[in-house]
Each structure stands twice: as C-alpha cells, then as structure tokens.
Amino acid sequence: MQNDGNTGSAPKHADGSFVYYIAPAEESCITQIMEIEQESISPPWTHGALLGEMYRDDSFFAVARSAAGTTPAAGFVILRKTSEDEGELLQIAVSRVERRRGIANALLLAALAYAEKNAVKTVFLEVRKSNVPAVSLYKKYGLSTVRTRKDYYSDPTEDALVMRIQDLQEK
C-alpha cells in the first residue's frame, strides 16, 4: 500500500507558503519521533516498533516536516488498516513546542485521506478519558465515543474511550 503522505492541509505562513508539509516517515526521522514520544506517549514505542511500522504495506506513517528543512518531524501520525474495511489510528503526537499550530489537524486529515483512498470505512482509536486536547481533536473530525474500557491504561490507571468514525467512503 502506498504511504503517500502529501495530503491534508498543513499550517501556512502569512504569505501562503507552507510552514510544514506532510511527508512519509523515514528512518532519519526516528530520533525526533522518539523524542516526541518520550514527552507525550506512555509507554513510548521502541525504535524497532517504529521502524517496523514504517515498512508495513498496510500502514500510513507520516510526519509534519518543516518546509525550511530544519525539523524532520514536528509531529507524526500512524494509521494502520486492520481489516478489509477498518483501520486503527495507533498514534498521533506533536512536539510540545509546536502544539496549537494546526499540525495535528494536518496529520489527522492526511491519515483519514489515506483511509478513504484505501477502502477503509471505519476508523477506531483509543484515548485516555482525561486527554482533552486529543478528544477534542477527534471530535472535530467526526469521531465519537462508542464505549469505555475500564482501567485500560496504566501508569496512571485510567479508562480508555474507544472512539470511531464510520462511513468514510460515503463522506
């Protein structure tokens, strides 16, 4: 499956030029992706797991890269096609210093565009119940909560919301 990440709308400068663009993740981005994971995701994925994901045929793994060439990955997203018509958003995170600039918007749009292009009708994800920024992001793009998984997360223990977007092919 093609991992073409050049879709979605990235943040722009006032003159209309792109600050970031969405591109397929490459091995050279892994160090920066792991830094973002360390500050935002518990437990973070290992180098091996990230590398493996990059070469899967059924996975969309993209980064937001600065057009100036200074930041190989200001944020990243991983969406895997899990069956004929379903996908799972496995990861989305943005570097702390780059947040609230529309990067997650662009990453999520690109991942959903990939899903649509690859016959995925329904995308699921899990998120900590207290993760207001992420839940708000997902709701903005039409995901809604379908159930709660009690004490799903550890360190700290917390319920997970299972969220879903359906009928992607019909939108």
Ligand SMILES: CC(C)(COP(=O)(O)OP(=O)(O)OC[C@H]1O[C@@H](n2cnc3c(N)ncnc32)[C@H](O)[C@@H]1OP(=O)(O)O)[C@@H](O)C(=O)NCCC(=O)NCCS
């Ligand atoms: C969630 C996260 C990816 C958002 O990234 P971001 O680049 O700052 O988000 P954007 O600037 O693109 O904002 C997109 C939408 O997300 C929501 N959002 C982002 N930050 C928010 C905040 N602090 N409070 C409330 N809503 C927020 C809003 O709906 C926002 O849309 P709006 O600008 O129209 O209000 C980022 O906070 C992050 O990396 N968090 C840690 C990792 C994580 O929790 N990932 C999800 C695991 S399931």
